[in-house]
Amino acid sequence: MNAAIRPVRTQAELGLIDVYTTSRQGLPGGSDVAAVRAAAFDHFVHSGLPHARVEAWKYTDLRRLMRDAKPLAAPPDEKAKARAQEAGGLLAGLGFRRLVIVDGAFVAELSDLAGLEAGLTVRSMAEALALDEPMLSQGLGPMVPVDDPALALNTALAGDGVVITVSAGVTIERPIHLVFVNASPVPAAMVTRSLLVIGKGARATFIETHEGRSHPDYQINTVLQLVIGDEARVDHVKVTREGSGAIHVATLLAHIGARAHFNELGFTTGGAVVRNQLFVLLSGAGTVANLRGVSLLADRQHADTTLAVDHAAPGCQSRELFKAVVDEEARSVFQGKITVRQQAQKTDAKMMTRALLLSDNAEADGKPELEIFADDVQCGHGATTGTLDDQLKFYLMARGIPEKEAEALLIQAFAAEVVEAIEHDDVREALMEAIVDWLGQRG
Amino acid sequence: MTPLLEIRDLRAEIAGRKILNGLDLRVDAGETHAIMGPNGAGKSTLSYVLAGKPGYEITGGEILFKGEDLLAMAPDERAAKGVFLAFQYPLEIPGVATVTFLRAALNAQRRKRGQEELSSPDLLKRVREIAKKLGIDPEMLRRPLNVGFSGGEKKRNETLQMALLEPLLCVLDETDSGLDIDALKIVANGVNALRSAERGMIVITHYQRLLDYIVPDIVHVLAAGRIVRTGGKELALELEATGYAQYQNEAA
Numbered sequence: 001m002n003a004a005i006r007p008v009r010t011q012a013e014l015g016l017i018d019v020y021t022t023s024r025q026g027l028p029g030g031s032d033v034a035a036v037r038a039a040a041f042d043h044f045v046h047s048g049l050p051h052a053r054v055e056a057w058k059y060t061d062l063r064r065l066m067r068d069a070k071p072l073a074a075p076p077d078e079k080a081k082a083r084a085q086e087a088g089g090l091l092a093g094l095g096f097r098r099l100v101i102v103d104g105a106f107v108a109e110l111s112d113l114a115g116l117e118a119g120l121t122v123r124s125m126a127e128a129l130a131l132d133e134p135m136l137s138q139g140l141g142p143m144v145p146v147d148d149p150a151l152a153l154n155t156a157l158a159g160d161g162v163v164i165t166v167s168a169g170v171t172i173e174r175p176i177h178l179v180f181v182n183a184s185p186v187p188a189a190m191v192t193r194s195l196l197v198i199g200k201g202a203r204a205t206f207i208e209t210h211e212g213r214s215h216p217d218y219q220i221n222t223v224l225q226l227v228i229g230d231e232a233r234v235d236h237v238k239v240t241r242e243g244s245g246a247i248h249v250a251t252l253l254a255h256i257g258a259r260a261h262f263n264e265l266g267f268t269t270g271g272a273v274v275r276n277q278l279f280v281l282l283s284g285a286g287t288v289a290n291l292r293g294v295s296l297l298a299d300r301q302h303a304d305t306t307l308a309v310d311h312a313a314p315g316c317q318s319r320e321l322f323k324a325v326v327d328e329e330a331r332s333v334f335q336g337k338i339t340v341r342q343q344a345q346k347t348d349a350k351m352m353t354r355a356l357l358l359s360d361n362a363e364a365d366g367k368p369e370l371e372i373f374a375d376d377v378q379c380g381h382g383a384t385t386g387t388l389d390d391q392l393k394f395y396l397m398a399r400g401i402p403e404k405e406a407e408a409l410l411i412q413a414f415a416a417e418v419v420e421a422i423e424h425d426d427v428r429e430a431l432m433e434a435i436v437d438w439l440g441q442r443g
Numbered sequence: 444m445t446p447l448l449e450i451r452d453l454r455a456e457i458a459g460r461k462i463l464n465g466l467d468l469r470v471d472a473g474e475t476h477a478i479m480g481p482n483g484a485g486k487s488t489l490s491y492v493l494a495g496k497p498g499y500e501i502t503g504g505e506i507l508f509k510g511e512d513l514l515a516m517a518p519d520e521r522a523a524k525g526v527f528l529a530f531q532y533p534l535e536i537p538g539v540a541t542v543t544f545l546r547a548a549l550n551a552q553r554r555k556r557g558q559e560e561l562s563s564p565d566l567l568k569r570v571r572e573i574a575k576k577l578g579i580d581p582e583m584l585r586r587p588l589n590v591g592f593s594g595g596e597k598k599r600n601e602t603l604q605m606a607l608l609e610p611l612l613c614v615l616d617e618t619d620s621g622l623d624i625d626a627l628k629i630v631a632n633g634v635n636a637l638r639s640a641e642r643g644m645i646v647i648t649h650y651q652r653l654l655d656y657i658v659p660d661i662v663h664v665l666a667a668g669r670i671v672r673t674g675g676k677e678l679a680l681e682l683e684a685t686g687y688a689q690y691q692n693e694a695a
Contacts, residue, residue, distance in 0.1 A: 390497065391534055392534055392536055394494075394495075394496050394497065394518060395530065395533070395534040395536070396536075396544070396547075396548075397495075397517065397518035397519045397522070398494045398495070398496075398518045398519075398521075398522055398527075398528055398530075399519075399522055399544070399548035399551075399604060399608065400519050400522035400523050400548050400549075400551045400552035400555065400608070401519055401547050401548055401551045402517075402519045402551060403517065403519065405547065405551060406519075409539055409543075409544075409547060410536070410539075412538070412539075413536065413537060413538025413539045413587075414538060416538050417537070417538055
């Protein structure tokens with residue numbers, strides 16, 4: 001039917017159509033959800049996989065990078081569940097509330113559901129979808145208006161995830177750790193969708209870790225929807241340490257009310273292709289959003305962070321700092337767009353991206369953009385790409401520090417600037433350690 | 444006895460420009476040498492070549508440190524052997540706390556010398572003691588290395604590093620530049636406290652002023668990349684009176 005628009009479909013696109021056609025009956029949700037899925041899939045069929053001529057995907061040509069479509073992962077067997085128990089090790093033993101998603105399915109028996117704080121609810125997305133609640137069928141739709149083929153594909157195929165609500169005025173002290181583990185013994189696709197609804201004046205910290213095995217290859221399409229009420233405070237840290245063959249596409253949709261505080265941090269070290277797309281809508285006045293990320297890349301890894309911050313209300317402040325350390329033949333991409341609507345006077349937005357290239361074959365692409373319709377705002381952006389400073393290296397070596405160690409100190413300092421902003425001591429230290437680990441592997 | 448440092452007929456250039464043109468210098472343990480000279484004479488080049496800064500091409504001569512070929516060593520090896528350069532312009536390193544840097548430096552040197560690493564509490568204790576003597580606010584030790592430090596604070600920090608690392612040869616490159624008289628006195632006191640029978644010092648300066656506070660045993664005049672005159676400390680006073688013009692002519 002779309003022959004006129006896209007005469008040639010790739011193997012992956014044909015595969016995805018096949019996956020949807022054969023799986024849709026089994027996907028969770030009643031008729032309302034099914035209708036949302038069908039519309040989203042039509043949208044995907046119309047656009048196809050995103051490619052280099054789609055501006056938002058300019059540097060991450062998924063049509064080229066995704067050679068085939070894996071079948072949806074089977075529910076995890078005992079073996080997969082056993083493997084999942086060791087997952088999230090980076091943050092193990094810190095007493096966080098672990099909610100474990102194995103091969104795209106929420107596993108209650110591996111999750112810590114005991115003694116939920118008053119005002120906190122946790123459910124499986126699959127179960128919630130089956131009830132066809134308006135919150136979810138609507139939630140699958142465009143709460144943050146985004147036209148994106150990867151998101152549409154997720155809406156069409158999402159199987160499970162978590163639904164968490166925090167009631168108004170409630171502070172959840174204990175961080176909630178969403179542990180995504182990919183342990184499928186055969187090549188598979190895991191499509192997950194989670195929804196976090198934080199009530200007015202509530203406070204919570206969420207950590208998301210994604211990890212998996214190096215073989216076989218797998219594909220992740222994961223979406224996190226955050227609905228943050230007025231005066232709420234949310235800290236969200238996403239750690240991406242997928243297996244070396246994985247394609248990981250993640251979408252964050254954050255809808256934020258007035259006078260709220262949102263701290264977002266992405267930490268990426270693993271995966272063959274990683275795309276983190278963040279759509280942040282500041283819909284209420286006087287909100288503060290700190291959006292940060294750091295990628296540590298080697299081998300032939302490709303990691304893309306694409307950010308769209310929409311200042312739709314007056315007097316909001318946003319700070320964006322995205323860094324990448326790129327070694328060997330890896331490639332880092334940062335696209336950041338800040339839109340300031342006409343009504344969003346007194347907006348204060350500053351975006352910075354920095355890349356550190358450690359080899360001649362490493363590549364960093366940066367594309368910061370500002371689109372401003374208001375006339376009384378303070379906005380700025382900057383971008384730098386460079387190599388390690390030889391003068392600094394010499395200074396360290398002149399004090400007896402060997403070359404590799406001097407480099408490691410400088411790289412660590414570069415990456416740490418992002419991680420230092422994490423207020424939770426244990427999370428910050430765990431990620432500092434992860435930087436040191438990464439440097440250790442560099443040899 | 445093997446000299447601490449022996450430089451023979453040293454020739455060095457950077458980007459094809461000849462800077463050092465047959466420099467000879469011998470420093471024995473326990474001696475403090477001043478090297479004075481006009482701008483562009485090669486003073487800073489000498490200090491960088493001693494420390495092993497990349498970018499300089501050695502086209503002739505040799506440098507022996509306690510009889511060993513210094514030019515064959517990487518900068519970190521030289522430091523571990525006991526060579527220390529106090530930089531004219533100490534660098535700022537954002538993200539690296541001063542104390543982290545000090546620990547990394549001292550322990551790297553100790554490892555290389557086959558000594559045990561110093562524990563963090565022991566190191567901190569030593570650093571605090573030295574900092575106190577140099578009038579360095581302990582809070583500064585937690586800040587990123589030299590970031591936002593004043594000129595005086597940076598030079599004091601260099602002196603602190605020198606005192607902590609206890610090198611055998613201290614090369615002070617224009618340590619007086621950017622210092623007011625009070626800061627100069629503090630830094631000079633710190634340097635003088637390190638003078639000892641087993642340690643040698645090379646004080647590189649354009650002005651005589653510093654030498655009122657760090658009194659040298661021997662003064663050299665460096666012009667056009669060579670030592671053109673050597674004398675006692677009175678030579679510094681003479682230079683202050685006459686200037687460097689005669690040596691520039693001599694070299695030319």
